[in-house]
Amino acid sequence: MAEKIIMDVDTGHDDMVAIVMAAGLQEIELMGIVAVSGNQVLEKTLSNTLKVCELIGADVPVFAGMDRPLLRPQLIGGDIHGETGLDGPVFPPLCKNAEPIHGVRFIIDTVLAHPHEITLVPVGPLTDIAMAMRLEPRLSSLVKKIVLMGGSMGKGNRTPYAEFNIFADPEAAHIVFSSGAPIVMMGLDVTLQVLLDDPLLQRFRSRRTKSATMFGDSMTFYTKACKAHGSEHPAMHDPCCIAYVAEPSLFTLERRDITVELQDKLTYGKTYASKSEDAIGNTWVGVKADAPRFWELLDRAFDSLP
Ligand code: RIB
Ligand code: CA
Numbered sequence: 001m002a003e004k005i006i007m008d009v010d011t012g013h014d015d016m017v018a019i020v021m022a023a024g025l026q027e028i029e030l031m032g033i034v035a036v037s038g039n040q041v042l043e044k045t046l047s048n049t050l051k052v053c054e055l056i057g058a059d060v061p062v063f064a065g066m067d068r069p070l071l072r073p074q075l076i077g078g079d080i081h082g083e084t085g086l087d088g089p090v091f092p093p094l095c096k097n098a099e100p101i102h103g104v105r106f107i108i109d110t111v112l113a114h115p116h117e118i119t120l121v122p123v124g125p126l127t128d129i130a131m132a133m134r135l136e137p138r139l140s141s142l143v144k145k146i147v148l149m150g151g152s153m154g155k156g157n158r159t160p161y162a163e164f165n166i167f168a169d170p171e172a173a174h175i176v177f178s179s180g181a182p183i184v185m186m187g188l189d190v191t192l193q194v195l196l197d198d199p200l201l202q203r204f205r206s207r208r209t210k211s212a213t214m215f216g217d218s219m220t221f222y223t224k225a226c227k228a229h230g231s232e233h234p235a236m237h238d239p240c241c242i243a244y245v246a247e248p249s250l251f252t253l254e255r256r257d258i259t260v261e262l263q264d265k266l267t268y269g270k271t272y273a274s275k276s277e278d279a280i281g282n283t284w285v286g287v288k289a290d291a292p293r294f295w296e297l298l299d300r301a302f303d304s305l306p
Contacts, residue, residue, distance in 0.1 A: 002029040003245050004117050004144075006107055008065060009238070010038025010124030010165075011048035012081040013088070013222040017298070018123055018238035019049070020211060023058035024301025027246040030058065031110055031118065034065040034103030038124035038168055039077040040085030042067035045124070046098055048086040054096040056211045056305045062096070063103035065128035069169035077164055080225045088221030089214045104128050108136040115142045119245055122176075123149040123238035125165050130172035133179050140181035147241045148176070151258060151271035152188035153285060162269030163188050166260060170269045174260045177271075183283040185258060186240040187271065190251065190286030194240055194294050195233040196223070204302065211305040236294065240286065243294050250297070252288035255279040 005028055009015040022030045033053070035046040046064050053060055068074045081087065099106070107128065111118045120143055122129050129146065133139050150165035150173065158164040166173045177183065196219055205216030219234065226234045244251050257274035258281075261267050273285060 004029045005119045007033045008122035010045045012039030014238040021242040021301045024305045025246045032061045034063045036065040036124045039081045044085040050096045051091040061099045063106045065103035070171045075168045089217035104131045107132045119145045125168040126172040126176045127169045130175035140179035145182045147184045153273040161267040167269030177258045185285045191237040191240045193289040194236040194291045250290045253284040256285045257281045
């Protein structure tokens with residue numbers, strides 16, 4: 001039985017890889033994708049999501065989510081994902097349209113229609129998930145699981161203390177982590193173990209399908225941007241969530257209670273993790289990834305895409 005998931009994305013480069021993986025793997029039934037502001041403004045993250053789905057032939061409904069954080073000023077990651085939010089590939093003219101209802105409403109309606117069956121996979125700021133929890137208080141007890149990309153038990157990547165997705169909307173992250181929902185957190189501790197080096201990039205580009213070529217053009221840009229920001233190779237942050245849903249044994253998790261810094265002006269957005277032995281909550285944090293098996297999974301995803 002395929003895992004029913006709803007993705008919440010701020011499509012950017014690694015979000016695109018997560019969408020490719022989710023669309024290509026038979027272990028996953030992609031019920032819908034909601035775009036949120038994060039890497040770029042909502043207009044661009046929505047457009048990028050539609051373009052990726054259209055190019056890879058993913059017949060999946062796409063929705064617009066929240067266009068700004070709950071409280072803080074809007075923050076975008078344009079410096080690393082470029083002006084479009086997905087610089088690199090050239091997409092054909094866009095024909096696919098977003099669905100008319102709001103993405104937060106789609107999340108609520110779908111979870112209520114399929115109690116305990118839907119896994120939410122947010123890989124951008126948690127604004128939509130927090131809004132859905134506030135609009136429908138039953139949501140946290142009716143989702144099967146939330147597998148999110150965000151946070152870090154060590155250093156941050158937007159500030160020395162905070163990872164981007166949490167930093168962009170820390171209040172939303174607080175709502176989600178304190179909701180009691182079953183959470184798997186794929187933070188920087190584990191996502192930085194899955195790096196795309198040049199031989200891997202060439203291996204995927206050599207597939208010469210349009211999906212793989214889009215991947216290659218995207219990752220070529222993303223690699224240069226990461227290098228310009230001091231990282232040797234781009235990390236597969238967001239697709240780690242999809243890989244976990246498809247094949248949990250790729251990852252080692254530890255039970256940790258996660259809290260989010262909201263007050264301190266220097267460290268806000270930092271995620272604090274309890275010791276494993278002290279954890280009493282429902283959150284499990286990724287600590288180890290089997291990178292070679294991750295790439296095998298991505299290979300298999302591309303096998304089924306045009
Ligand atoms: O810190 C990495 C996260 O921030 C990823 O989700 C990336 O897409 C950006 O949103
Ligand atoms: Ca993202």
